Amino acid sequence: MPYKAKGKCVYKxxxxxxxGCTKGPVKKYLAALHANxxxxxxxxxxxxxxxxxxxxxxxxxxxx
Numbered sequence: 103m104p105y106k107a108k109g110k111c112v113y114k115x116x117x118x119x120x121x122g123c124t125k126g127p128v129k130k131y132l133a134a135l136h137a138n139x140x141x142x143x144x145x146x147x148x149x150x151x152x153x154x155x156x157x158x159x160x161x162x163x164x165x166x
Contacts, residue, residue: 105135 111123
């Protein structure tokens with residue numbers, strides 16, 4: 103995990119540099135940061151399924 107929380111603030115795990123603070127739940131803030139790390143985006147893209155040919159045809163027909 104590239105980020106860690108201290109109180110309501112979040113820091114980079116490797117450098118200790120402050121990323122920011124939140125008034126809301128720090129777990130949600132961390133989740134949003136981790137979801138936007140480039141590695142996480144690549145992993146999500148790998149696990150996403152391509153739509154079937156039938157579904158693609160239906161979408162195209164609806165879009166017309």
